[in-house]
Amino acid sequence: MRGWLLSMVMLCAACFGGPAWAVHGMGMGYEPKYGPDFKHWDYVNPDAPKGGSLTLSASGSFDKLNPFILKGRPPAGMGYSANGFVFAEYSLLFDSLMTHSEDEPFSNYGLLAEDAELAPDRLSVTFRLNPKARFSDGTPVLAKDVKYSFDTLMSKRASPTFRSYWADIKEAVVVGERVIRFDFKRKNSELHMIIGQLPVISPNWGKGKPFDEVVSEPPIASGPYVIDKVDFGKSISYKRRPDYWAVDLPERKGMFNFGEVSYTYFKDRLGEEESLKTGALDALEEGSISAWVRRYRGKRFDSGEIIKDEISHRRATGMQGIVLNLRQARFQDVRVREALALSFDFDWLNQHIFYGRRARTQSYFQNNDDLMAQPQVSADEQALIDRLKNKERYLAQVKGPLPRPAATGDTAEGLRKNLVQAQALLRESGWTYRDGALRDKDGQAFVMDIDIADRASEPVLSAWSRNLAKLGITLQVRLRDATLIKKKQDDFDFDLAINILGGSSSPGNELYDDLGSASAAEKGSQNLSGISDPVIDEIIELIVNAPDRKSLATATQLLDRYVLHQHYVIPMYYGKQYFIAHKGHLRRPEQALPQRMLAGSWLLTMWWAAPN
Structure with missing residues (x-):
């Protein structure tokens, strides 16, 4: 989630000689929907009663209470994970500097930070903290705590996701007891927005232990709940704080209503x-x-x-697909990747497994109509292509019409046609069928493994496996513990993985971690495929530094077109409800x-x- 424009309407206090703290909200290239005097989000019941309990489930297990370190798996309810974090809305424990609304593409509103000010040169942003903000141990949330949180999450004791996401932030500077400034290394159109997502943790958490050794200690944070009971790997319960400092803030009205939220784990x-x-x-x-x-x-x-x-x-669903590990030589040939995609029969699955309730993913920015690549290259997009330093590489890689996932019409003839095309591509790339299997020039059979944490994916993968077998390819589906799967993926020790990329309505700095070259060799990154391409790196820079929504949309369409041509992922599907x-x-x-x-x-x- 990303953004760049402070609503100029809300700078009026500075115009009259008052402090420039009047900016309560930021919109991504537009004026935020909710004004300074809003009472609550439109989609909540502000009078919802508090109390009662909610018991939910989770799959697999968990082995840590620190979601910000790479090793291990945190419990449900934390809202964060080492392989990419979500926002404080979805965390029962951690509040962030700002929070976003659900009914806008990307707008930030004050939470721990009462207000914000972007410097005129756009090389820093300053937040003033709400004096009511308190950690769960009763201590106030101060600027030094924000600096501690930033420095800790940017250190090598935390997940590399944070270092990638906030790579253009130089440092956090304590200006006053409740005033914190973030200085940028360079101008970046959304840094002042995404640093607002910083979760603030207390230095007292772990009592001075190295951060990556803080594993089983309950977090000390400022969110609406605290951990009540823990049975590692089996269950966890959260208790609503009776002293939650933000209970009357418009950003929290009608939310987090249950007195207790519990998760029971199932295998x-x-x-x-x-x-x-x-x-x-x-x-x-x-x-x-x-x-x-x-x-x-x-x-x-x-x-x-x-x-x-x-x-x-x-909602923006992004690219849910089967990721191919490009670190393996066999997947580096785009013809092999395209052949594997041709064997995936979504039409049959939708008719026989999904009751017609799924739609085919066709873009890394699915459901964002202004971000998805269109069949025809627009004049604005062509102008960007002409400006690329890596234009020749781009043109060499992008040939022909925009790729669309292969369709079969749920007919045997449609599938046969796709498999014949796949067979030709595999033959061109050096794979031949002999001795009962598809083999490379050295006689090595084409065998792929994919790990799943539960059986929900089995019908889908079984259907794909049958089609692959017709090409002489063996797909081995293994049911494994989710923690082991995560460890193997962190270490890039896998053939295939089901993953989601690009699901933002406002793409930006997260693309460095998803698709950037620097993250390809970074264990624990979201770049599971190992994509490393100077064209992608250059286009990401265009997106991150886009001056307005139109420019961002054009650059995102260009990126979408390019990565679709590379067939890095076998597109799967998304739910419409x-x-x-x-x-x-x-x-x-x-x-x-x-x-x-x-x-x-x-x-x-x-x-x-x-x-x-």
Whole structure:
């Protein structure tokens, strides 16, 4: 989530000789929707009662309480993970300097930071902290704590994701007890926005231990909840702070309503479903459409004790696909990558597995109409191409029409046509079928492994495996513990992985970690593929430094076009709605949820309606 423009309407205090702290909100190239006197987000119930409990589920296990270090897996509810972080809205524990609304592309509003000021030369941003802000141990949140948080997360004791995301920030400077300034190494159109996402942690957390050794100690942070009980790998519960400092802020009205939020861990998805049906869970978001249609049935559903909720959305979904590890020689040939993609039959899956409820992913910026590459190159996009330092490499790599995922029409003839094309591409790249398998020039069979943490992906991968077998390729699907999968991916010890890239309505600095050359060899980065291409690096710079939304959109379309031509990922699909089953005593606002609301964030606005 990224941005660049401070709403000029909100600088009026400075115009009248007052302090330049009047900027309560920042919009990404537009005036923020919510003015200085707003009372609450439009999509919440500000009068939602507080209290009750919410029991949810999680898959796999967890082995740490520090989500900011690379090693291990944090529990659900933290809102952050070492392989890429989400925002403080989705964290029960950690508040950030600013927070964003769900019904705008990217606008920031004050949370820990009461207001903000971007320097006239755009080489620094200053935040003034809210004097009410308190950590869970009762101590005030001060500028020195913000500096500590930034310095710690940028150190090598924390995940490399943060160093990549904030690479253009030179330092954090304490200006006053509650005033912190961030100086930039260079002008970067969105730095003042994305540094607002900084989670602030207390130096007292860990009592002076090296940060990467702070593993099992409960965090000391400023968010609405604290950890109540922990059974590592099995369950965790959070208790709402009665002294939560931001309870009356407009940015928090009607949110985080439950007195207790608990997560129970399951090794098997069927266990989660059965726990919902027996009443052990209060709500469950289902990702499998076949399960939703066929298994969410029974007396409790008929009576209304459990409600099935389908919520449509138009959120930015990005590129969900099967990532190929380019560090392996066999995947470095674009013809091999394209052949593998041709064997993936989405049309059959949508008809027979998904009940027509999935849509095919066609872009790294799916559902962002102004960011997705279009069939024809626009005049603005062509002008960017002509300016590229790596123009010749770009033109050599981008030939022909915009690639679209292969379709079959769910017919045998359609699949056969795609497999014939795939077979030709594999032959051109040196692979031949002999002795019962597709083999390279040295006789090595084409065998691929993919690890999954639960069985939800098995029907999809089984169907793909059957098609690959017709080409002589063996796909081995292995069910493994999620922690082990993460470790293998952090170490780049994998063949294939299911991943999501580019799912922002306002792309920017995160692209360094997703697609940039510098992250290709950085263990724990989001660049699982190992993409290292000077053309991509150059286009990312154009996006990050775009002066306005139009320029950003043009550069993003250019990037999308280029990476689609490289076939780095086998595009899969995305959901057009969320499937949520919940107990009848849980309520959510009557107004429609924002179309861009992320999966899982529905729980933030719900409340307990039954008597306590």
